[in-house]
Amino acid sequence: MSTDGQFDGYGGQYVPEALMPAIEELADAYERYVLANEDGFRDEFRQRLVDFGGRPTPLARADQLSARYDTEVYLKREDLLHGGAHKLNNALGQVLLAKYMGKKRIIAETGAGQHGTATAMAASHLDMPCEIYMGETDIARQRPNVFRMRTNGATVTPVTTGRGTLKEAISETMRDWAGTVENTHYVIGSIVGPHPFPSMVREFQSVISEEAREQIQAEAGRLPDAVLACAGGGSNTMGTFQQFRDDPVDLYAVEAGGSSLSVDEAAGVAPNSATLSTGDEGVLHGARTKVLQDGDGQILESHSVSAGLDYAGVGPELAAMVDRDRVDAVNVDDDAALAAFHRLAREEGVIPALETAHAFGYLEQHHDELGEMVVVNVSGRGDKDLETVIEATRKRDIDVGPTMELFREVGGAGGGR
């Protein structure tokens, strides 16, 4: 770990000059408030995670999966965090930090809406004005999340440039920030972006592994053999791994294999988001890291059935840990993730986010290589994914999935909405 934002050459601060003072100020605030607990920041943060977020989240044995795999499988339940995903740990941390820094306004970008909803919740809770940039295509696709942000009092600003998705929203947020750095904090949603974001977000998320490490020892009397977490940008992954880094525990970052690992350079499209497995070094969104790009360095469009993993970059620290073989970068495809979604819901009564389902897809395929005891992080709940899963399941032949007859019987494909 370093505090200068370098991870074996990954990381750094590749941002427009106008933003440099802001991220230097942020790096300073990070060290003082977050690392050194100045003004009791850390204490307040932890207390709010309890009071507002519902921490600690449980860690519990999954009885049916344990039997199925003849492996002790434990679930870390970030799906029970307020908002339904681990995202709030970070959003709350950053909004609170912005408050300590005297900032008056919060901005963030969001693709699927998970980070945007977490940020809007945190900003509402801490009474900070909040503006969320979101591509207009994503707004149309993610209506419920847009409404959640709006009800939390956030302004949702449609971004109409380009295809109207995450990348345009990121540019737009950067642009806003470049013009408003003095009073505004930009809440980045994963361990990506320029230093101090990767370290800071990891720090906020590490509460996951802090709890999990204590809980597994209390419940099982020992450390697990392996820890699994899905990886998009990697905040959930790093948060889940952090306290196990110095332990003899195998760490698996499960990426979205999408529909295929091969790339269509001509179209500029990677039909996956497996950046750790298939990307190579580049500079994206403020940091040197692994990136899905073509030979020229143009960023590819990534794809995954799970919107929250659909990103062409990955956190620099995670990239470095993979290069050092401390973390295994693996991936499962859309089909396996969908099957795993249904399996966890049916066997354990926990409906996971599609992102999360990737980790369980890997468990299904490789459980006999993971040792005797495994902790899997349930990074979020799947309520947000129901429509996607209904559609995707209908198109496929997934034997663990429920039949869709009921939906056909009553009201046809569009449902009776």
Place this chain on the structure above:
Amino acid sequence: MSTDGQFDGYGGQYVPEALMPAIEELADAYERYVLANEDGFRDEFRQRLVDFGGRPTPLARADQLSARYDTEVYLKREDLLHGGAHKLNNALGQVLLAKYMGKKRIIAETGAGQHGTATAMAASHLDMPCEIYMGETDIARQRPNVFRMRTNGATVTPVTTGRGTLKEAISETMRDWAGTVENTHYVIGSIVGPHPFPSMVREFQSVISEEAREQIQAEAGRLPDAVLACAGGGSNTMGTFQQFRDDPVDLYAVEAGGSSLSVDEAAGVAPNSATLSTGDEGVLHGARTKVLQDGDGQILESHSVSAGLDYAGVGPELAAMVDRDRVDAVNVDDDAALAAFHRLAREEGVIPALETAHAFGYLEQHHDELGEMVVVNVSGRGDKDLETVIEATRKRDIDVGPTMELFREVGGAGGGR
């Protein structure tokens, strides 16, 4: 409190003879396992509430509301329970009890789907086959909840008689139970139905007040002046009140005032679900209690913008407590509940269920009569209600609500689904 199921003349067991042995067996099991902790039932139940449910849920001061009302307002966060509502406390308790009783199968009915999803989750977790009866009209209206149940492995059986809503589903479930009592347990979702259900469900839900009473004393150093909870059947209410019953604390059960408190006898319709406030004594679904009925004793169709409060009866114990003036039965109408939904989301970053919003509507209207410190139970989260709220908000002029322009701009009324 009594264990014979009588509450000042309310309660009892008005069920078909075929079910009597089952409910006697259940009453016996309730006394042995639940009350006397035979075979460690209670311990296992409590542990599973922690591991699977995510208990304890937080109790925390709502800073913005406290300032707004110049009253210390504390939120008890049942919305953070697995599944998103207090319903799981009861569903998990009953499914576990069924297991202790040696039953092999779970059935339940559901209207809006909250109780059905909680039951399906609990049954999946405890590996019990589960069948949920649901009116076909409700199935069409509550597609996401139907899908949640299905993914949890439950069979969802459409009920096609009558109008295809909750009342027909209840009859159908009773009919199933009458034919399968020997191996099947019927999980009733509120403190209604024949003894021992009202007492048993209250017992399972009383964990809410057990925690809240300890938490408020730890955090605020004293008992609150008032406790507020919304009331449909009343399980959330009784669970929230139970441990405060012997304290000098005012208890408010907030019912759904719907669009009006007056009844249209000719049409058989009550445009509200304010059973405690406007109903009178009768026998419904197995118990003597307050009921919305016409002069002949025919049950009226109730109405509320919140599906989970939309029921023409109420728990007998709660009815008795209201008659004894231990609980104040109050109500707020649809409009006030909607406004309160938006207010809580915007001010505190917590999107409540529409059911829950009724309690906050009462707080808004009567905060100056509630003393200096109030605990409000956030019985569930509002994600399930987003579509309803979008529609209902658009039809009204709610000044705390977000404007709906974004939704008009992008994709029109139907959204870009």
Place this chain on the structure above:
Amino acid sequence: MSLAAAFDEPAFVPYLAVGDPSYEQSLRYVEAVVDGGADVVELGLPFSEPIAEGSTIQSAIARALDGGMTPDRYFEFVAELDVTVPLVCMTYYNLVYQYGEEDGPRPFVERAAAAGIDGFVIPDLPAEEAGPLRAACDTFGLDLVFIVAPTTEGERLERMRELVSGYVYVQARLGTTGARNEVSDHTERSLARIDDWEVPRAVGFGIKTGDHAERIVSAGADGVIVGSALVDIVAEGHEGDEATETVAGRLEQRARELTRGARRGAGQATRR
């Protein structure tokens, strides 16, 4: 004639929902089943939440309610009926309880007695809760029939035995009402458990044909109760928009078949 006396011969006891599908048609249909040989008629007073009924009778009740049936209309109906057999009111307790100004079952029972009702079956009123209604029945000289289920045993059976009058309704199998093709072998066992009761034992649930009736009576029953099989005929007639007389004819014929079946069983009955 008293209710119990109606079971001197093995009795046929039809059930029809009053007002299904209309007041007038319903009047005619009750007369038809009486013409077909009914010894007692169970007249359903429709309640909005018929939790003990199968879907056939649920639908009949919905039709009757849609047609405007109320307790008062029901009593007019009973008064207007031109039949001589005893009549039993089958309904749910809330209607009994709510009737009239004063709380409790008494006003309802008084009015029912005046209209010509001889007894009650209240499926959601177990013996434990039946004290007030039993008392009111005694006051006005009406019978109170209880349903004995296959699962009713021990103390509960004893309590019912003390409270019952008129006849006992023996539920042949678990489940709610609804016609079945098979006559359950629960029947014999169920009857055996109440072998020594003083009231006639009428068996119901799932009886459809004369053959069923015969087998039930030969298994020891004093009568058969038939609901869904008859209500099905009403429903078909209603859906097919058939003439009242056509449907009435069919009901009468089915009633005759069932009456004959019951009587045939008598010869073979061996009361143990």
Place this chain on the structure above:
Amino acid sequence: MSLAAAFDEPAFVPYLAVGDPSYEQSLRYVEAVVDGGADVVELGLPFSEPIAEGSTIQSAIARALDGGMTPDRYFEFVAELDVTVPLVCMTYYNLVYQYGEEDGPRPFVERAAAAGIDGFVIPDLPAEEAGPLRAACDTFGLDLVFIVAPTTEGERLERMRELVSGYVYVQARLGTTGARNEVSDHTERSLARIDDWEVPRAVGFGIKTGDHAERIVSAGADGVIVGSALVDIVAEGHEGDEATETVAGRLEQRARELTRGARRGAGQATRR
């Protein structure tokens, strides 16, 4: 001519995205702004994630990428350009870093030098990360321009001063690129902070008209950088499907106005 020498008179420095909206049109447009008086041209090499640009230039970049622009096509373009003024390549670091077989900026710089590029502006490469690119530029004799923002101060300013060559790009106000009607009063303060630097100081962000240019130069700038105002003309022409020559004419005219404005400002400039 060296980059710095181009600022002997107050300079007009236009920015255009190469390949916007097509290779051929873009060639013509660059020549037009040179004909209009440009002293240096900033040639944008389109990158898929232009995080420092406003929506005008983002759209230009998108059009260029859709038209098939790549680094190699860009270098062909530069080589083919028939102009005599110095050329600066403006792009993002990932394209610089990825080019060629070997990792790092050297192959890109080598190729750029061969094509005729005189210097670079890389908006997402702050001084802290610029070491390798500075070294490669030195090897091939190219300049490296840095952007000084209104918020750049102290140590950071010093580091930049050490690394900069050619000219310094002074960001007149916070925000990303985009034409504004008002010239910010940040300008004077920004210029004052780098009063003693050895390189010419070109001010950009938000300059649209000859009057703006005049005011900026009279506030002490050695040149004005204009992007969005020109790209807007390209965009309008593209959307209106106008003839290339019409658009080129308009660009040339605007360039002339800006050049004149800059020159006019010179008389009033008081270098402090």
